[in-house]
Amino acid sequence: MTDTVAAIREAVAAAAPEIRSGLPGRRETAGTENPSGERRLAADEYADELLEERLGRIDGVGAYASEEREGVVDTGEGCAVAVDPLDGSSNLQPNNVMGTIVGVYDAELPASGHDLVAAGYVLYGPITTMAFAREGTVTEYLIDDGESTVLNADVTLPADPTVYGFGGRVPDWPADFAGYVDDVESELKLRYGGAMIGDVNQVLTYGGVFAYPALQSAPEGKLRLQFECNPVGYVIECAGGRSSDGTGSVLDVDPTSLHQRTPVYLGNEALIDRLEAALD
Ligand SMILES: O=P(O)(O)OC[C@H]1O[C@](O)(COP(=O)(O)O)[C@@H](O)[C@@H]1O
Numbered sequence: 001m002t003d004t005v006a007a008i009r010e011a012v013a014a015a016a017p018e019i020r021s022g023l024p025g026r027r028e029t030a031g032t033e034n035p036s037g038e039r040r041l042a043a044d045e046y047a048d049e050l051l052e053e054r055l056g057r058i059d060g061v062g063a064y065a066s067e068e069r070e071g072v073v074d075t076g077e078g079c080a081v082a083v084d085p086l087d088g089s090s091n092l093q094p095n096n097v098m099g100t101i102v103g104v105y106d107a108e109l110p111a112s113g114h115d116l117v118a119a120g121y122v123l124y125g126p127i128t129t130m131a132f133a134r135e136g137t138v139t140e141y142l143i144d145d146g147e148s149t150v151l152n153a154d155v156t157l158p159a160d161p162t163v164y165g166f167g168g169r170v171p172d173w174p175a176d177f178a179g180y181v182d183d184v185e186s187e188l189k190l191r192y193g194g195a196m197i198g199d200v201n202q203v204l205t206y207g208g209v210f211a212y213p214a215l216q217s218a219p220e221g222k223l224r225l226q227f228e229c230n231p232v233g234y235v236i237e238c239a240g241g242r243s244s245d246g247t248g249s250v251l252d253v254d255p256t257s258l259h260q261r262t263p264v265y266l267g268n269e270a271l272i273d274r275l276e277a278a279l280d
Protein backbone atom coordinates (compact mmCIF):
# COMPACT_ATOMS: atom_id res chain seq x y z
CA MET A 1 0.00 0.00 0.00
CA THR A 2 2.86 2.39 0.82
CA ASP A 3 4.25 2.08 -2.71
CA THR A 4 0.81 2.42 -4.26
CA VAL A 5 0.11 5.62 -2.32
CA ALA A 6 3.50 7.03 -3.40
CA ALA A 7 2.76 6.07 -7.02
CA ILE A 8 -0.64 7.80 -6.83
CA ARG A 9 0.89 11.00 -5.43
CA GLU A 10 3.58 10.97 -8.11
CA ALA A 11 1.05 10.32 -10.88
CA VAL A 12 -1.17 13.22 -9.77
CA ALA A 13 1.88 15.50 -9.49
CA ALA A 14 3.04 14.41 -12.96
CA ALA A 15 -0.42 15.01 -14.44
CA ALA A 16 -0.73 18.50 -12.89
CA PRO A 17 1.41 20.40 -15.46
CA GLU A 18 -0.42 18.58 -18.28
CA ILE A 19 -3.79 19.49 -16.80
CA ARG A 20 -2.63 23.07 -16.40
CA SER A 21 -1.26 23.36 -19.91
CA GLY A 22 -4.44 21.79 -21.32
CA LEU A 23 -6.69 24.50 -19.87
CA PRO A 24 -6.35 27.43 -22.32
CA GLY A 25 -8.10 25.64 -25.17
CA ARG A 26 -10.79 24.01 -23.00
CA ARG A 27 -12.69 26.88 -21.42
CA GLU A 28 -15.93 26.25 -23.32
CA THR A 29 -18.75 24.03 -22.01
CA ALA A 30 -18.69 20.40 -23.10
CA GLY A 31 -22.48 20.51 -23.66
CA THR A 32 -23.01 17.77 -21.07
CA GLU A 33 -23.84 17.58 -17.35
CA ASN A 34 -22.05 15.66 -14.60
CA PRO A 35 -23.94 13.26 -12.28
CA SER A 36 -24.60 16.18 -9.89
CA GLY A 37 -26.47 18.00 -12.69
CA GLU A 38 -23.79 20.65 -13.26
CA ARG A 39 -22.56 21.83 -16.66
CA ARG A 40 -19.23 20.30 -17.61
CA LEU A 41 -16.46 22.23 -19.26
CA ALA A 42 -14.24 20.61 -21.86
CA ALA A 43 -11.48 20.98 -19.22
CA ASP A 44 -13.44 18.87 -16.68
CA GLU A 45 -13.68 16.02 -19.21
CA TYR A 46 -10.04 16.35 -20.24
CA ALA A 47 -8.73 16.23 -16.65
CA ASP A 48 -11.01 13.30 -15.80
CA GLU A 49 -9.87 11.22 -18.77
CA LEU A 50 -6.20 11.99 -18.14
CA LEU A 51 -6.44 11.02 -14.47
CA GLU A 52 -8.41 7.85 -15.19
CA GLU A 53 -5.68 6.73 -17.57
CA ARG A 54 -2.77 7.69 -15.26
CA LEU A 55 -4.23 6.42 -11.99
CA GLY A 56 -6.02 3.39 -13.42
CA ARG A 57 -2.80 1.88 -14.76
CA ILE A 58 -1.00 1.94 -11.38
CA ASP A 59 -0.47 -1.52 -9.83
CA GLY A 60 -2.50 -1.60 -6.64
CA VAL A 61 -5.26 0.74 -7.90
CA GLY A 62 -8.41 -1.33 -8.34
CA ALA A 63 -11.05 1.35 -8.86
CA TYR A 64 -11.31 4.88 -10.26
CA ALA A 65 -14.24 7.16 -9.57
CA SER A 66 -14.74 10.83 -10.26
CA GLU A 67 -17.21 13.64 -9.83
CA GLU A 68 -17.50 13.64 -13.63
CA ARG A 69 -18.70 10.05 -14.19
CA GLU A 70 -21.69 8.10 -12.97
CA GLY A 71 -20.14 4.83 -11.85
CA VAL A 72 -16.90 3.33 -10.56
CA VAL A 73 -14.38 2.14 -13.19
CA ASP A 74 -12.85 -1.26 -12.40
CA THR A 75 -9.10 -0.99 -12.95
CA GLY A 76 -7.96 -4.25 -11.35
CA GLU A 77 -7.07 -5.27 -7.81
CA GLY A 78 -6.42 -2.84 -5.00
CA CYS A 79 -7.44 0.44 -3.43
CA ALA A 80 -9.99 2.91 -4.82
CA VAL A 81 -9.15 6.43 -5.93
CA ALA A 82 -11.86 9.09 -5.92
CA VAL A 83 -11.09 12.28 -7.77
CA ASP A 84 -12.44 15.76 -8.36
CA PRO A 85 -10.44 16.29 -11.57
CA LEU A 86 -10.97 20.06 -11.64
CA ASP A 87 -12.29 21.71 -8.54
CA GLY A 88 -13.72 25.18 -9.00
CA SER A 89 -13.92 24.86 -12.77
CA SER A 90 -16.35 27.80 -12.97
CA ASN A 91 -13.22 29.83 -12.16
CA LEU A 92 -11.76 28.94 -15.57
CA GLN A 93 -13.73 31.65 -17.43
CA PRO A 94 -12.56 34.49 -15.11
CA ASN A 95 -9.05 32.92 -14.93
CA ASN A 96 -9.08 32.33 -11.21
CA VAL A 97 -7.64 29.50 -9.11
CA MET A 98 -8.68 25.88 -9.38
CA GLY A 99 -7.56 22.53 -7.99
CA THR A 100 -7.48 18.76 -8.40
CA ILE A 101 -8.51 16.60 -5.41
CA VAL A 102 -7.66 12.93 -4.83
CA GLY A 103 -8.71 10.53 -2.08
CA VAL A 104 -7.22 7.03 -1.70
CA TYR A 105 -9.69 4.66 0.00
CA ASP A 106 -8.86 1.16 1.19
CA ALA A 107 -12.47 0.06 0.62
CA GLU A 108 -15.13 -0.19 -2.06
CA LEU A 109 -16.79 3.08 -3.05
CA PRO A 110 -18.80 4.76 -1.70
CA ALA A 111 -16.58 4.52 1.38
CA SER A 112 -16.28 6.13 4.77
CA GLY A 113 -13.73 8.88 5.32
CA HIS A 114 -12.18 6.55 7.88
CA ASP A 115 -11.22 4.25 4.98
CA LEU A 116 -8.94 6.93 3.54
CA VAL A 117 -5.26 5.97 3.66
CA ALA A 118 -4.13 9.17 1.96
CA ALA A 119 -5.59 12.27 0.33
CA GLY A 120 -4.36 15.43 -1.23
CA TYR A 121 -4.87 18.20 -3.70
CA VAL A 122 -3.09 20.23 -6.35
CA LEU A 123 -3.62 24.00 -6.40
CA TYR A 124 -3.31 25.73 -9.78
CA GLY A 125 -2.51 29.23 -8.53
CA PRO A 126 0.22 31.61 -9.68
CA ILE A 127 2.41 28.58 -9.03
CA THR A 128 1.41 24.92 -8.82
CA THR A 129 1.57 23.35 -5.37
CA MET A 130 0.34 20.11 -3.86
CA ALA A 131 -0.70 19.26 -0.30
CA PHE A 132 -0.65 15.52 0.39
CA ALA A 133 -1.64 13.84 3.65
CA ARG A 134 -0.77 10.35 4.81
CA GLU A 135 -0.04 8.72 8.14
CA GLY A 136 -1.11 11.84 10.00
CA THR A 137 1.28 14.22 8.24
CA VAL A 138 0.65 16.78 5.50
CA THR A 139 3.48 17.62 3.11
CA GLU A 140 3.40 20.61 0.78
CA TYR A 141 5.22 20.34 -2.57
CA LEU A 142 6.09 22.80 -5.29
CA ILE A 143 5.44 21.29 -8.73
CA ASP A 144 7.70 22.96 -11.26
CA ASP A 145 9.44 21.82 -14.42
CA GLY A 146 8.16 18.27 -13.98
CA GLU A 147 9.69 18.02 -10.48
CA SER A 148 8.08 17.91 -7.02
CA THR A 149 10.12 19.69 -4.36
CA VAL A 150 9.15 19.61 -0.70
CA LEU A 151 8.27 23.10 0.54
CA ASN A 152 7.04 22.08 3.99
CA ALA A 153 7.40 18.53 5.33
CA ASP A 154 4.90 19.02 8.15
CA VAL A 155 2.12 21.49 7.36
CA THR A 156 0.00 22.48 10.35
CA LEU A 157 -2.75 25.05 10.73
CA PRO A 158 -1.42 28.26 12.31
CA ALA A 159 -2.59 28.63 15.91
CA ASP A 160 -3.78 32.22 15.39
CA PRO A 161 -6.41 32.07 12.61
CA THR A 162 -7.09 35.06 10.34
CA VAL A 163 -9.33 34.16 7.36
CA TYR A 164 -12.80 32.80 6.57
CA GLY A 165 -14.63 31.89 3.36
CA PHE A 166 -18.23 30.62 3.15
CA GLY A 167 -20.15 29.46 0.06
CA GLY A 168 -23.80 29.81 -0.84
CA ARG A 169 -25.93 32.96 -1.15
CA VAL A 170 -26.18 34.87 2.14
CA PRO A 171 -30.04 35.00 2.19
CA ASP A 172 -30.01 31.21 1.74
CA TRP A 173 -27.97 30.62 4.91
CA PRO A 174 -29.98 29.14 7.80
CA ALA A 175 -30.37 31.55 10.75
CA ASP A 176 -28.08 29.56 13.08
CA PHE A 177 -25.24 29.56 10.52
CA ALA A 178 -25.81 33.29 9.81
CA GLY A 179 -25.46 33.92 13.56
CA TYR A 180 -22.11 32.10 13.57
CA VAL A 181 -20.96 34.21 10.61
CA ASP A 182 -21.85 37.42 12.51
CA ASP A 183 -19.70 36.14 15.32
CA VAL A 184 -16.56 35.18 13.33
CA GLU A 185 -16.56 38.05 10.84
CA SER A 186 -15.65 40.49 13.59
CA GLU A 187 -12.46 38.47 14.21
CA LEU A 188 -11.45 37.20 10.75
CA LYS A 189 -10.95 38.57 7.22
CA LEU A 190 -13.18 37.42 4.36
CA ARG A 191 -11.32 35.46 1.67
CA TYR A 192 -13.67 33.67 -0.75
CA GLY A 193 -12.65 32.77 -4.29
CA GLY A 194 -15.23 30.15 -5.32
CA ALA A 195 -12.89 27.16 -5.59
CA MET A 196 -12.84 24.94 -2.53
CA ILE A 197 -9.14 24.16 -2.94
CA GLY A 198 -8.14 27.82 -3.28
CA ASP A 199 -10.23 28.76 -0.24
CA VAL A 200 -9.12 25.79 1.87
CA ASN A 201 -5.47 26.39 1.04
CA GLN A 202 -5.82 29.91 2.44
CA VAL A 203 -7.15 28.38 5.65
CA LEU A 204 -4.25 25.91 5.71
CA THR A 205 -1.80 28.78 5.21
CA TYR A 206 -3.25 31.49 7.45
CA GLY A 207 -5.57 29.55 9.77
CA GLY A 208 -9.32 30.13 9.83
CA VAL A 209 -12.47 28.45 8.62
CA PHE A 210 -13.96 27.38 5.27
CA ALA A 211 -17.56 26.28 4.87
CA TYR A 212 -19.94 25.21 2.20
CA PRO A 213 -22.86 25.08 4.62
CA ALA A 214 -26.28 23.50 4.64
CA LEU A 215 -28.52 25.96 2.78
CA GLN A 216 -32.24 26.57 3.25
CA SER A 217 -32.72 25.54 -0.39
CA ALA A 218 -30.18 22.66 -0.16
CA PRO A 219 -29.93 21.09 3.32
CA GLU A 220 -27.13 18.81 2.07
CA GLY A 221 -25.10 21.76 0.80
CA LYS A 222 -23.26 21.52 -2.51
CA LEU A 223 -19.98 19.65 -2.11
CA ARG A 224 -19.58 15.93 -2.59
CA LEU A 225 -18.55 13.58 0.24
CA GLN A 226 -16.42 11.07 -1.70
CA PHE A 227 -14.60 13.47 -4.02
CA GLU A 228 -14.34 16.74 -2.07
CA CYS A 229 -15.37 16.68 1.61
CA ASN A 230 -13.73 13.46 2.82
CA PRO A 231 -10.34 13.99 1.10
CA VAL A 232 -10.06 17.66 2.05
CA GLY A 233 -11.40 16.96 5.56
CA TYR A 234 -8.70 14.30 5.93
CA VAL A 235 -5.99 16.79 4.90
CA ILE A 236 -7.26 19.39 7.39
CA GLU A 237 -7.48 16.84 10.22
CA CYS A 238 -3.93 15.58 9.47
CA ALA A 239 -2.81 19.24 9.66
CA GLY A 240 -4.19 19.50 13.20
CA GLY A 241 -7.54 21.07 12.30
CA ARG A 242 -11.12 19.80 12.41
CA SER A 243 -13.68 18.87 9.80
CA SER A 244 -17.42 18.80 10.42
CA ASP A 245 -20.72 18.20 8.69
CA GLY A 246 -22.33 20.36 11.38
CA THR A 247 -22.51 17.65 14.04
CA GLY A 248 -19.18 15.79 13.95
CA SER A 249 -16.20 14.93 11.75
CA VAL A 250 -17.06 14.75 8.08
CA LEU A 251 -15.12 11.46 8.08
CA ASP A 252 -17.94 10.01 10.24
CA VAL A 253 -20.64 10.70 7.61
CA ASP A 254 -22.32 7.48 6.54
CA PRO A 255 -21.55 6.81 2.85
CA THR A 256 -24.82 6.08 1.07
CA SER A 257 -24.14 6.91 -2.58
CA LEU A 258 -21.21 7.85 -4.80
CA HIS A 259 -22.32 11.40 -5.56
CA GLN A 260 -23.95 12.26 -2.21
CA ARG A 261 -23.48 15.79 -0.94
CA THR A 262 -22.87 16.97 2.60
CA PRO A 263 -22.53 20.31 4.35
CA VAL A 264 -18.85 20.84 5.17
CA TYR A 265 -17.03 23.05 7.67
CA LEU A 266 -13.21 22.93 7.88
CA GLY A 267 -10.60 24.80 9.89
CA ASN A 268 -9.01 25.47 13.24
CA GLU A 269 -10.39 23.31 16.03
CA ALA A 270 -11.76 26.15 18.16
CA LEU A 271 -13.63 27.68 15.19
CA ILE A 272 -15.24 24.36 14.27
CA ASP A 273 -16.15 23.66 17.90
CA ARG A 274 -17.88 27.06 18.01
CA LEU A 275 -19.65 26.31 14.72
CA GLU A 276 -21.02 23.02 16.03
CA ALA A 277 -22.19 24.74 19.22
CA ALA A 278 -23.91 27.46 17.11
CA LEU A 279 -25.72 24.85 14.98
CA ASP A 280 -26.98 22.85 18.01
O1 LIG B 1 -20.25 29.09 -6.80
P1 LIG B 1 -20.42 28.74 -5.36
O2 LIG B 1 -21.82 28.44 -4.97
O3 LIG B 1 -19.73 29.71 -4.43
O4 LIG B 1 -19.71 27.30 -5.21
C1 LIG B 1 -18.35 27.18 -5.10
C2 LIG B 1 -18.00 25.78 -4.72
O5 LIG B 1 -18.35 24.92 -5.79
C3 LIG B 1 -17.22 24.27 -6.28
O6 LIG B 1 -16.72 24.99 -7.37
C4 LIG B 1 -17.64 22.89 -6.71
O7 LIG B 1 -16.59 22.17 -7.24
P2 LIG B 1 -16.54 21.77 -8.82
O8 LIG B 1 -16.07 22.97 -9.57
O9 LIG B 1 -15.55 20.66 -8.76
O10 LIG B 1 -17.92 21.34 -9.20
C5 LIG B 1 -16.20 24.32 -5.12
O11 LIG B 1 -14.88 24.28 -5.54
C6 LIG B 1 -16.54 25.64 -4.47
O12 LIG B 1 -16.24 25.63 -3.09
Ligand SMILES: [Mg+2]
Pocket (backbone or CB within 6 Å): 084, 086, 087, 088, 196, 228
Ligand atom coordinates in the same frame (compact mmCIF):
# COMPACT_ATOMS: atom_id res chain seq x y z
MG1 LIG C 1 -15.12 20.53 -6.66
Ligand SMILES: [Mg+2]
Pocket (backbone or CB within 6 Å): 044, 067, 084, 085, 086, 087, 088, 089
Ligand atom coordinates in the same frame (compact mmCIF):
# COMPACT_ATOMS: atom_id res chain seq x y z
MG1 LIG D 1 -14.91 19.42 -10.30
